[in-house]
Amino acid sequence: MKILLLNTDDFTGGAAIACRRLLKALRTHTGVNAQMLVQESKSGQEGVVQLNNSWFSKKKAFLRFVAERLYFFFFEKSKEVRFLFNPAKFGMDISKNQDITNSDIIHLHWINFGFLSISSLQKLFKTQKPIVWTLHDMWAFTGGCHHSGECENYQKSCGNCDKFLKTPSDNDLSNQIWKDKTKAFEGANLTVITCSQWLGNRAKQSSLFKNVRVESIPNPIDIDVFHPIDKAKARQKFGLSEDKQYILFAAMRVDAVGKGFAYFAEALSILNARLLNLEAERRPNRTSNRSVGRIEIIVFGQAEASDFDSLPFKVNILGRLSDLSTIAHAYSAASVFVIPSLEENLPNTIMESMACGTPAVGFNVGGIPEMIEHETSGVPPTGYLAKYKSAEDLAKGIYWTLFESDYQSLAHNSRQKVLDNYSEKVVAEKYKRVYVSMS
Numbered sequence: 001m002k003i004l005l006l007n008t009d010d011f012t013g014g015a016a017i018a019c020r021r022l023l024k025a026l027r028t029h030t031g032v033n034a035q036m037l038v039q040e041s042k043s044g045q046e047g048v049v050q051l052n053n054s055w056f057s058k059k060k061a062f063l064r065f066v067a068e069r070l071y072f073f074f075f076e077k078s079k080e081v082r083f084l085f086n087p088a089k090f091g092m093d094i095s096k097n098q099d100i101t102n103s104d105i106i107h108l109h110w111i112n113f114g115f116l117s118i119s120s121l122q123k124l125f126k127t128q129k130p131i132v133w134t135l136h137d138m139w140a141f142t143g144g145c146h147h148s149g150e151c152e153n154y155q156k157s158c159g160n161c162d163k164f165l166k167t168p169s170d171n172d173l174s175n176q177i178w179k180d181k182t183k184a185f186e187g188a189n190l191t192v193i194t195c196s197q198w199l200g201n202r203a204k205q206s207s208l209f210k211n212v213r214v215e216s217i218p219n220p221i222d223i224d225v226f227h228p229i230d231k232a233k234a235r236q237k238f239g240l241s242e243d244k245q246y247i248l249f250a251a252m253r254v255d256a257v258g259k260g261f262a263y264f265a266e267a268l269s270i271l272n273a274r275l276l277n278l279e280a281e282r283r284p285n286r287t288s289n290r291s292v293g294r295i296e297i298i299v300f301g302q303a304e305a306s307d308f309d310s311l312p313f314k315v316n317i318l319g320r321l322s323d324l325s326t327i328a329h330a331y332s333a334a335s336v337f338v339i340p341s342l343e344e345n346l347p348n349t350i351m352e353s354m355a356c357g358t359p360a361v362g363f364n365v366g367g368i369p370e371m372i373e374h375e376t377s378g379v380p381p382t383g384y385l386a387k388y389k390s391a392e393d394l395a396k397g398i399y400w401t402l403f404e405s406d407y408q409s410l411a412h413n414s415r416q417k418v419l420d421n422y423s424e425k426v427v428a429e430k431y432k433r434v435y436v437s438m439s
Contacts, residue, residue: 064114091117143174196367260340
């Protein structure tokens with residue numbers, strides 16, 4: 001059985017990471033002959049094939065990306081939504097590509113930014129090959145947005161898109177894209193996989209996928225790479241103190257509204273005020289022997305020191321980490337991982353942190369509640385779910401994790417949750433069953 005995974009590239013964003021991990025899981029733990037086809041590859045991973053092997057083809061890919069952005073520029077409500085909506089008007093026709101022709105099943109992942117247009121997808125569907133589409137956001141069943149927020153227009157027909165378009169109307173760009181998708185998807189031999197049950201429920205409620213088979217399978221993770229490392233050893237690697245509490249934040253773009261950095265900053269201010277009040281009261285019966293006043297922040301990813309000037313605690317910036325062992329050390333060095341995102345599917349970062357035995361705190365939104373078991377959920381807790389957009393509750397969750405929880409149990413539960421649900425072997429076998437059912 002030959003499976004061909006498709007993703008825009010193998011290095012940008014969570015979907016690329018998840019797709020590469022699935023490729024490795026399938027090749028390692030099943031008899032499936034899997035390859036990954038991308039526009040451009042930088043990972044060097046075995047089994048990845050790139051389409052753009054010449055200077056000219058790479059320039060064409062860049063021009064398609066630019067054309068997509070320029071096309072949407074005339075419709076966008078503001079620059080803040082520029083990369084949150086993709087019209088998919090420009091793309092490659094790969095329907096006659098040899099790897100496509102030789103595959104038994106085509107497995108789509110994230111295909112935007114000028115890789116596959118809606119027209120490109122239609123040509124793939126017309127091959128009548130079985131197609132699996134793993135969704136990493138809502139784009140496949142909306143009129144162009146990746147996360148609709150509170151909008152539920154996708155359940156009938158998109159249009160009147162006042163969140164992303166400057167001139168919403170019944171027949172606006174989102175409605176036109178929805179109509180294009182309706183036509184393109186007609187008669188497709190398609191099975192949809194969502195990484196979270198939350199996204200799966202939305203897909204099932206959508207007008208585009210209401211009659212399509214939809215299943216939920218999480219992303220896989222290598223539990224041998226992401227594993228608990230002694231905190232003293234992990235901190236020593238980065239020159240961190242062994243006797244402090246470290247709050248980890250993974251930064252891509254702190255100015256991206258959906259990533260919720262403003263709530264994270266406010267939560268830290270609330271946490272600092274609470275700690276100062278406790279210090280002033282000189283309570284003799286603190287709830288933990290973990291030092292209340294010795295907190296610092298760890299940040300890795302795309303970030304500048306100036307981004308964190310407003311935070312009340314010292315910030316240690318590790319920069320962009322690419323080596324997986326180093327990333328595992330960063331998670332292990334932390335006492336808690338905080339993800340203040342306002343829109344998420346099934347974040348790889350939470351999975352990575354939990355695999356390293358570091359509890360997570362995040363908002364009760366998207367697929368996050370499927371990963372973080374709350375302290376009052378009735379099952380072994382793995383962290384704290386804060387009320388949506390409540391900086392105060394986010395601060396409460398951080399404080400609870402650091403100073404009030406049974407921390408060793410949290411760490412153990414976090415690791416066990418990953419072993420039971422997200423390991424490469426577990427996920428690969430679930431995908432294999434889907435492939436077999438379609439062949």
